[in-house]
Each structure stands twice: as structure tokens, then as C-alpha cells.
Amino acid sequence: RCFHFCKLPGRVMGIRLLRFTSVVIIVLLLVAGALTALLPTIKDDKLPNSRRESKTQSQSALDSFTLIMQTFNRTDLLLKLLNHYQAIPHLHKIIVVWNNIGEKTPEEMWNSLGPHPVPVVFKVQTVNRMRNRLQNFPDLETKAVLMMDDDTLVSAHDLAFAFSVWQQFPEHIVGFVPRKHISTPSGVYSYGSFELQNPGFGNGDQYSMVLIGAAFFHRGYLEDFQRQPEAVYAVIDETQNCDDIAMNFLVAKHTGKPSGVFVKPVDIRNLEKDTNSGYSGMWHRAEHLLQRSYCVNKLVNIYDGMPLKYSNIMISQFGFPNYANHKNKM
Amino acid sequence: RCFHFCKLPGRVMGIRLLRFTSVVIIVLLLVAGALTALLPTIKDDKLPNSRRESKTQSQSALDSFTLIMQTFNRTDLLLKLLNHYQAIPHLHKIIVVWNNIGEKTPEEMWNSLGPHPVPVVFKVQTVNRMRNRLQNFPDLETKAVLMMDDDTLVSAHDLAFAFSVWQQFPEHIVGFVPRKHISTPSGVYSYGSFELQNPGFGNGDQYSMVLIGAAFFHRGYLEDFQRQPEAVYAVIDETQNCDDIAMNFLVAKHTGKPSGVFVKPVDIRNLEKDTNSGYSGMWHRAEHLLQRSYCVNKLVNIYDGMPLKYSNIMISQFGFPNYANHKNKM
Numbered sequence A, B: 001r002c003f004h005f006c007k008l009p010g011r012v013m014g015i016r017l018l019r020f021t022s023v024v025i026i027v028l029l030l031v032a033g034a035l036t037a038l039l040p041t042i043k044d045d046k047l048p049n050s051r052r053e054s055k056t057q058s059q060s061a062l063d064s065f066t067l068i069m070q071t072f073n074r075t076d077l078l079l080k081l082l083n084h085y086q087a088i089p090h091l092h093k094i095i096v097v098w099n100n101i102g103e104k105t106p107e108e109m110w111n112s113l114g115p116h117p118v119p120v121v122f123k124v125q126t127v128n129r130m131r132n133r134l135q136n137f138p139d140l141e142t143k144a145v146l147m148m149d150d151d152t153l154v155s156a157h158d159l160a161f162a163f164s165v166w167q168q169f170p171e172h173i174v175g176f177v178p179r180k181h182i183s184t185p186s187g188v189y190s191y192g193s194f195e196l197q198n199p200g201f202g203n204g205d206q207y208s209m210v211l212i213g214a215a216f217f218h219r220g221y222l223e224d225f226q227r228q229p230e231a232v233y234a235v236i237d238e239t240q241n242c243d244d245i246a247m248n249f250l251v252a253k254h255t256g257k258p259s260g261v262f263v264k265p266v267d268i269r270n271l272e273k274d275t276n277s278g279y280s281g282m283w284h285r286a287e288h289l290l291q292r293s294y295c296v297n298k299l300v301n302i303y304d305g306m307p308l309k310y311s312n313i314m315i316s317q318f319g320f321p322n323y324a325n326h327k328n329k330m
Helices: A003-038 A075-085 A107-112 A130-134 A156-168 A220-225 A230-239 A243-255 A288-303 B003-038 B075-085 B107-112 B130-134 B156-168 B220-225 B230-239 B243-255 B288-303
Strands: A065-071 A091-098 A120-124 A144-148 A152-154 A173-175 A178-183 A189-192 A214-218 A260-263 A268-270 A313-317 B065-071 B091-098 B120-124 B144-148 B152-154 B173-175 B178-183 B189-192 B214-218 B260-263 B268-270 B313-317
Touching: A065 A075, A065 A130, A075 A091, A075 A152, A107 A120, A130 A230, A130 A243, A144 A156, A156 A173, A156 A214, A156 A260, A156 A313, A173 A243, A189 A288, A214 A220, A220 A243, A230 A243, A230 A288, A243 A288, B065 B075, B065 B130, B075 B091, B075 B152, B107 B120, B130 B230, B130 B243, B144 B156, B156 B173, B156 B214, B156 B260, B156 B313, B173 B243, B189 B288, B214 B220, B220 B243, B230 B243, B230 B288, B243 B288
Parallel strands: A065 A091, A065 A144, A091 A120, A173 A260, A260 A313, B065 B091, B065 B144, B091 B120, B173 B260, B260 B313
Antiparallel strands: A144 A214, A152 A268, A173 A214, A178 A189, A313 B313, B144 B214, B152 B268, B173 B214, B178 B189
């Protein structure tokens, strides 16, 4: 028995110990409470009913692309093409740039005919401008953009192959429609296709642009386009044309190389004859090609030089569609 | 008159002036003599008669290539091909790897039929080995090597285009003959061409090698080849085959990408039927293809893995030979 020794310190220690343990317990409870408050709430993870998240949503931003399609006065073609393009492999999302000012989008119809393989976003525009499609849309989640005109149908095979080519040349415009510019002795440039005399670099022809109306390119170029001089927008708005030529100037300047890589399409179709709208596309205007030559020269002024470079590389898919398409009679 | 003043300093100055000017003159003469001794002698600039330096010698090492052609028992074909290849644009020099052991080279005849557009060097070998052509020849002055079999004729147009493609893909084997390997469920690999089932990556076919018997590649790979494990040389020497498969393994391992870029030839010909020697080339041996499958598996063991990668990129020349060969029926 340690009456004196034990009792007095014991009592003192007892009280102190009691206080100490109480404090510890209270602190632990507060900490635990704080931790539980920080846990994520489970109800936020529930999928909303209105937009079904298909497995394409989880596709890596590197392995999929976003289709951007601007449309004016050809909704029948648009809907036909949407049914085709919605099922392309590696497609992440479709952005429709709605240039039909004041007119309702077909979103209701689209939703009523769901479900769809990928989400479609209708971006209603306030002014009917050619360069509306070159905005840096916040809806873009992928690195790659596929831009298509609203009257152009390219087969899924061609698109799958061209996307794989873009992944190997991500700083280029990889597409199906090559064009070129020609220098003349006067110093004035002209714009054209293969019927225009070749630039004179050895055998064969050359191209210096790949049109963005049927092409893959990096979304970073849309960001860059927002920083172009006002004069570039003025040229595009004045002609309602040449946004694609401007993009090729931008890319060529940025890379110091030919802006585009041409992939020869197996199956590419222009559906403009199929429209009921009677509207047949800008390139039928009498002044269309002259405008494009005009744009080339204006852009050379703005850029203080000609950044476009020539290429003669034509890419096709090995062994497709003919498994022996590379055979030679050695 | 300044008789006293003038005469004394004058005389002193006169003598001093005289001495001074004499010294200056002598020094100047000595300097002049030294300078003339340093002038280059004109006679060293005279072109030697025996080897006329054509303007191709001054071609930049980046803008030209060296042809390496190994030859065995087909000197008639060799000479026919030399007449063709000596005139290819951007050719810097030809190196003939002479595998006809103990036999005189045709150097005398070559010289007697000069002048020639480029120099040819005959490298006499001591042993008839397939891998003789993969030495790091000190005669090489260009970055690019064009390696051709001694029975293969490729048109100048094809070579000029493929060289320009190599300049855009300098770390790859850029050539005209694609081949592939196939994985099988047993884990054993097989070697073949397009008649072999495709590797199963979507549409069409794939290739994983470009044969070096008709291809451009960087001379650095010859340097790298000297540092291969002995086991690699053993496989090549044992089969007298597969040096090209070994090079594809080397390049694929080095780049982590497909080793080759296939350029579809317009005009490639095998001349082996044209030889008077009766010798028809290694690939006619019964065991040739089986050997190559064997080599693939041996190399996988040596490399402890399969470094070859598949590609389905097929490159053609835009607008050549048909200026509208990229036209589509849009």
C-alpha cells in the first residue's frame, strides 16, 4: 500500500490523465468529423438520364477526334451525313456549327431519334460567317479535330486510315483535298488545282495546301487562329471564303514545313446534287476561284511573305482496298 | 642662311634620315619577300589527269547519296546496272563490294571506258559473305546510302523521289520492297510478303520491314551494325541470308517505330533472267524463305523481344507519272 505516495500523485495524475485522455478523444472525434466532411458525396456520380454517357466518352483524348461540321441551308444533307459520321470509329463527339440564323436547330428531332453513338452539340450562331467553324469551341475535348463540309461524305475506311496518319503527323493538316499556289514572274500568285501547271520542281505535280473541309488537324490551330491579325478576319469576312487558305498559311508559318499531308481517298463523295434546298454551295459562285487567288495575295501581304511550302507526298493505305495494291511486276 | 643651325643638325639629321629610310626600305623589302613566299603556288590547283573531279564531288553531303552494290557471279548485270546508276541525280559515288574472291575487278575496263559521271570504288573482299556490304566503308562521304542488289533496276524517277522521301524520314529505311512478320499463337514468328495473312490490325495489310536490297538509309546504321552482338553475325553467316532482316531489327530497336517507309515503285525490274552467268540469286534456294522465318525467331531471341513494328503507310509521288493520279470523282 502506498497510501501517501500513491494517493496524492495518483489523484493528481488521475485527474490529469482523465483530462488528457478526454482532450485526445475530443480531438480525434473532430479530426474524424473533418475527414468525413471531405469525402466525395456519392450522389454526384450518378449518370444523368438526359445524356447517356456511352463508352466513347471515356476514350482517351489522344485516341479519338471531334467532328466539326458547319452547315448552311442544307439541313437535309446534314442529317444524312450525321447518320453516317456518328458511327465512325474513334469519333468522340460532333459539333454542328449552325449558320442558319434565326432558324431552330434539329436538336429535338435528333434527341427523339436517339440513342446515338456519340453526343452532338448544336452551336447556334448569331451571324452567318464562314469562319464561325474556326472558333475555339469549349466543347472540344480531343486533341484532334476532323472538319468536314456539310456536303462531303468520306468513307469510314478512309477516315480511320487518315486519322491514324494524322496521329503520325499531328502538326500537319492531314486530309483528302490538295491544292496549290503558283508563283508567276510578275510576283503575283495564283491559286489552283492539278490542272494548273506544276510549280516546276522536277517530275510530277506539287501541292501546297490541304483544304480543311475534309481534313484532320490539331485543335491547337483553332486556338492559334483566334490570335490572327484582324486583317485576316477581314479577308475571310469580305469574301466569305478562304478560311481554309488562311489556316494553311497559319500552319505553314508555324511549322516551317508544308502545311498539309495528302491522303488519297478511296471513297469521297460530294452530295450537293442530292439536296432539296436548291442551294449548291459557295464554290459554284462565278468569282470563287478568282477570290481564292485574291486571298492568297492578300495573305502574303499580311504575312509579309509566302509561308506555304510544296510537297509531293501522296499517302495511301497499304493493302487496302486491294490487298495486293502494292504489288509490282518485279 | 642658317649656317650653323642648319648645317650641324642637318648633317646629323641627314645621316640619321638616310639610315632611317634605308632601314625602312630594307624592312619593307623583306616583308614583301615573305609575303610572296606565302602566296599559293598556282601549279597545285591543276586537276590531276587520272581522276577528273566532276561537279558532283562538290555536292553537299546532305544533298547526295552513295550507292553500295554488292556483287557475286553476275558481272554482266553489274556493268549493265553501273551504266544506269552512274547517272542517277544526286549520286555522289558508287561503292562496289566485290564478292568474287580471287577474281580481278573490272576496274581497268571501267577506267578505259571513262570518263564517268561519278567515281566508282571496287572494294575487294577476302571472303564471300552476305554481310560484306554492311561494313562501315571509309569511302562513304554522304549521310545517305542507297543499297541495291546487283540484279535490281529501279528507275531514276523512282530513286529521285525516294531520296527526297528519305530526306524527310532520315531515321527510317526508305525503300521499295516491303515485307512482314506474323505472330502465331504458339509464339513462333513467320516471315512473308502480302500473300501471308495480314496481322489483323483493322483493314488492309501491314508491313514491318523494308528490304535493304533496294532502299535508302542513314550511314549511321552501318556504324551501328559494327556493334551488333556476335550472335547476329553468326546467324547471317550461317544462312548467308537475313542481313536485311537484321538491319530492320536494328533500326526498329533504335527508333522505337516501324523501321521502314515503303515507297511504291513505278518502275522496278529484276534482271536476273538476263545474266549469262547462269547464277540466279540466293532467293531461289529452296530453303530461302524458311531461313528467313528462322532468322526472325533467332533475332527475337538475341534481342530478347520483337522490336519490329507494323506500318500501313504507302507513299507515292503526287501527280507522277500521271499528272492527275490523285484525282477523285468528287
